[in-house]
Amino acid sequence: MAVEEKVVSREFKKYIRKPVADPGFDETVKKLTTEKIEKTINSVLKGMSTRVRAALETCIHCALCSDACHWYLSHDKDPTYSPVAKIRMTLWEMIRRNGKVSPEFIRQCARIVFTECNACRRCSMYCPFGLDIAFQVSTVRRICFLLGVVPQYILDQDHSHSATLNQLWISQADWIETMLWLEEETRLEYKDLRLPIDKDGAEVMWAPLGTEPKISTYHIMRTSIIMGSAGIDWTVASKDGWDSANMAHFIRDVETHQRIVRGLYENALQLKVKRLVLTE
Amino acid sequence: MYDFIKDPSLYNLVRGPLVWVAFLIFFGGSIYKIKTLIQLAKNEKVVFPYMSIKYTLRSLLHWLIPFASRNWKRRPMMTIITFTFHIGLVFTPIFLLSHNILWYESWGISWWTLSEGLADFMAIIVILSCAFFFLRRILTPEVKFVTFTSDYVLLAIAFLPFFTGFLAYHHLLLPYKPMVILHMLSGETMLIAIPFTRLGHMFYFFLTRAYMGSDHGFRHSIDW
Numbered sequence: 001m002a003v004e005e006k007v008v009s010r011e012f013k014k015y016i017r018k019p020v021a022d023p024g025f026d027e028t029v030k031k032l033t034t035e036k037i038e039k040t041i042n043s044v045l046k047g048m049s050t051r052v053r054a055a056l057e058t059c060i061h062c063a064l065c066s067d068a069c070h071w072y073l074s075h076d077k078d079p080t081y082s083p084v085a086k087i088r089m090t091l092w093e094m095i096r097r098n099g100k101v102s103p104e105f106i107r108q109c110a111r112i113v114f115t116e117c118n119a120c121r122r123c124s125m126y127c128p129f130g131l132d133i134a135f136q137v138s139t140v141r142r143i144c145f146l147l148g149v150v151p152q153y154i155l156d157q158d159h160s161h162s163a164t165l166n167q168l169w170i171s172q173a174d175w176i177e178t179m180l181w182l183e184e185e186t187r188l189e190y191k192d193l194r195l196p197i198d199k200d201g202a203e204v205m206w207a208p209l210g211t212e213p214k215i216s217t218y219h220i221m222r223t224s225i226i227m228g229s230a231g232i233d234w235t236v237a238s239k240d241g242w243d244s245a246n247m248a249h250f251i252r253d254v255e256t257h258q259r260i261v262r263g264l265y266e267n268a269l270q271l272k273v274k275r276l277v278l279t280e
Numbered sequence: 281m282y283d284f285i286k287d288p289s290l291y292n293l294v295r296g297p298l299v300w301v302a303f304l305i306f307f308g309g310s311i312y313k314i315k316t317l318i319q320l321a322k323n324e325k326v327v328f329p330y331m332s333i334k335y336t337l338r339s340l341l342h343w344l345i346p347f348a349s350r351n352w353k354r355r356p357m358m359t360i361i362t363f364t365f366h367i368g369l370v371f372t373p374i375f376l377l378s379h380n381i382l383w384y385e386s387w388g389i390s391w392w393t394l395s396e397g398l399a400d401f402m403a404i405i406v407i408l409s410c411a412f413f414f415l416r417r418i419l420t421p422e423v424k425f426v427t428f429t430s431d432y433v434l435l436a437i438a439f440l441p442f443f444t445g446f447l448a449y450h451h452l453l454l455p456y457k458p459m460v461i462l463h464m465l466s467g468e469t470m471l472i473a474i475p476f477t478r479l480g481h482m483f484y485f486f487l488t489r490a491y492m493g494s495d496h497g498f499r500h501s502i503d504w
Contacts, residue, residue, distance in 0.1 A: 049324060050327070060481055067351070072422075088425065126351045129489065130339065130489045
């Protein structure tokens, strides 16, 4: 077995991790220059949300948010996993150095904000000031996204969203085809069950996650059985914008994020449905 | 003020003009900072439309009452110390007898005052709490990791007025007059520092809680 290597941060000696290979980090940071980083960071910081500004000017560095974090708790209370520590190692440092940070530093930031924080906002419930810590993490995610330093699998899905409005490169033909054969198979057991596509004026438009037609089609079967048995007047949209997954949201690709949400609402409006039901 | 013009000594400076300067900067600066933050928040799409008085008060109440929130319950020692510290920090200077005498002499106003013994006790609490916060910064790993020099400076700004006031009252260490000069200087430093440093959490607390309380209320969840 190979000797266990360790990554020690240049800036923060306590930040020690096992090496992780991800082309989304390793290859992308090679293309970065310090000028580009500085420009990007400063442009994001200039348009920084007031909620982030208020948090930066209020945080008294008490670390009472630590116990909220499952990363912190599950790593034997390693201080580098504390929510405030994640801000300290990313956003505070960027501000302190006026955006003059190295590509390696951006790689470290990306690792922290994408792989060591779920942005669950539990820390805000433990913070005496109710500061929006996850939103600060999001700000750093936005910087990393604009620099292209994003875990590869999630960036690929974001590209899929950008091109097809669904998460997993599913063509419209594939999507309709999947719904049709699923209807056929489900009807073997549940007679007369329908998987209605584009039913005008239905009560509910159901928007699955892209993974459902792609990988776990049995979810669609079960949903249709539940809807059918409950007697709900439902439908799905055939046009792009049928997928409620939004990976763009997680990496703060706000432009694609917005297009996905708009696609869903436009479909719902066109089908004149009363309610939009999403898979969670 | 007139004393300083008649006799421009250091004592008269810190007792006269500097008090004015400190109070003006404190009130002016605080109002300015609060107004700017509210103004900036109006540009945000998701702050004001979701603001709710009910959820704001609900949130504030749970965090202003000791042991009312989950995190206060989980850390009883921190809760007791931080609450007594903040009560002492805010109310001792306002209701101190000698301060009241001073502004009665200068501006003709005064109000209810604390007994000298109680005020002394509260000052001691503040001083000991500062020692606790200092030790916490040094000894607790997660706090140490996010501690900057500025954190020690802020702690010193809060500590010195009480420490020097306590020493002056008991005539310890230095003669009364130089100690009182130090006391007034440190007090004025604190007033000036509040709007422009993270000590501004004194006001921002209410604003950030209002946002988070309303946000959680809107989602039918609680933030304590």
